[in-house]
Amino acid sequence: MAALCRAAVASLCAPRTLPSALAAVRASSAGAQYQHILVGKKGEKENVGFIQLNRTKALNALCDALMRELGQALDEFENDPAVGAIVLTGSEKAFAAGADIKEMESKTFQECYAGNFLSHWNRVATAKKPVIAAVNGYALGGGCELAMMCDIIYAGDKAQFGQPEILLGTIPGAGGTQRLTRAVGKSLAMEMVLTGDRISAQEAKANGLVSKVYPASQVVDEAIRCGEKIASNSKLITAMAKEAVNGAFELTLAEGNRLEKHLFHATFSTIDRKEGMSAFVAKRKANFTDQ
Ligand code: CO8
Numbered sequence: 001m002a003a004l005c006r007a008a009v010a011s012l013c014a015p016r017t018l019p020s021a022l023a024a025v026r027a028s029s030a031g032a033q034y035q036h037i038l039v040g041k042k043g044e045k046e047n048v049g050f051i052q053l054n055r056t057k058a059l060n061a062l063c064d065a066l067m068r069e070l071g072q073a074l075d076e077f078e079n080d081p082a083v084g085a086i087v088l089t090g091s092e093k094a095f096a097a098g099a100d101i102k103e104m105e106s107k108t109f110q111e112c113y114a115g116n117f118l119s120h121w122n123r124v125a126t127a128k129k130p131v132i133a134a135v136n137g138y139a140l141g142g143g144c145e146l147a148m149m150c151d152i153i154y155a156g157d158k159a160q161f162g163q164p165e166i167l168l169g170t171i172p173g174a175g176g177t178q179r180l181t182r183a184v185g186k187s188l189a190m191e192m193v194l195t196g197d198r199i200s201a202q203e204a205k206a207n208g209l210v211s212k213v214y215p216a217s218q219v220v221d222e223a224i225r226c227g228e229k230i231a232s233n234s235k236l237i238t239a240m241a242k243e244a245v246n247g248a249f250e251l252t253l254a255e256g257n258r259l260e261k262h263l264f265h266a267t268f269s270t271i272d273r274k275e276g277m278s279a280f281v282a283k284r285k286a287n288f289t290d291q
Helices: 002-013 064-078 109-114 119-126 142-149 164-168 176-184 186-195 201-206 216-231 235-247 253-267 271-281
Strands: 037-042 048-053 085-089 094-096 131-135 138-140 152-156 160-162 212-214
Touching (some): 037 064, 048 064, 048 216, 064 085, 064 119, 094 131, 094 142, 131 216, 138 142, 142 160, 142 176, 152 201, 152 216, 176 186, 201 212, 212 216, 235 271
Parallel strands (some): 048 085, 085 131, 094 138, 131 152, 138 160, 152 212
Antiparallel strands (some): 037 048
């Protein structure tokens, strides 16, 4: 199934007549060229943006160019009014085995600090549209951090999550110490960050890091199905709901509840709130227009 899915995305993204030197370059549906990711739209209504990390030989190590492309693809989907949710996945062996160690090896503190090294990594966390990570295989270091920047994580049953930076003489740098601790609590986060030990998909589920575990061959399809469900609702109200939930990670309870109340009240200024309630009362399906 995963192979089928990859083939479908590849055929969606790459014209067969590409010269071999350009064979690795994929075009998205909107025409942007990508070297390290495959980009397309999924779902019956093609309303789910789909991004597959495609540096399989390097276990999807997150090099600078890949992260820039990921940012571009997200911009593309955020600007596409037809897209209501985005699925981010990797390969069967690796969602991503971390930031590219070969790229980082020779970097100095001065270069990192002055050049604001990898500051653009945060793009996934700032997406307005919901992003679902479909994780198979390794999600390590920056790969685990990337998954945690997404709004929902579905895992394949062979997935492994870890923050092994300590074994390289460094520490997580893209939210690993913060998001992991909020997700799984202090003891397990400390254990993972201080030992570099990995946890299984099942442990990740038991500890609240992922919401669902599926057989590896089904996880991408299930993530797309979840994306379709989200995309069938009002995109405007979905963005408000996402903003409210994210408030829980930034604000005190009182501030978070205040934000929620403001956003709840704001839904009453929308056409979709009226449509949703009118449809319920009239016993018909709501026709949301994202207004
Ligand atoms: N970077 C670069 N290349 C990698 C990486 C990586 N993170 N992971 C794997 N590769 C490469 C290997 O070098 C190898 O390449 P080659 O064939 O050219 O030698 C290829 O992928 C296959 O890897 P292995 O042969 O090692 O495959 P195995 O199946 O034997 O092992 C593992 C798989 C266990 C996943 C192993 O590859 C591994 O331990 N990888 C490194 C995992 C790791 O330490 N990740 C953390 C990296 S540091 C980080 O992510 C910091 C994030 C900070 C972000 C800051 C943003 C601001």
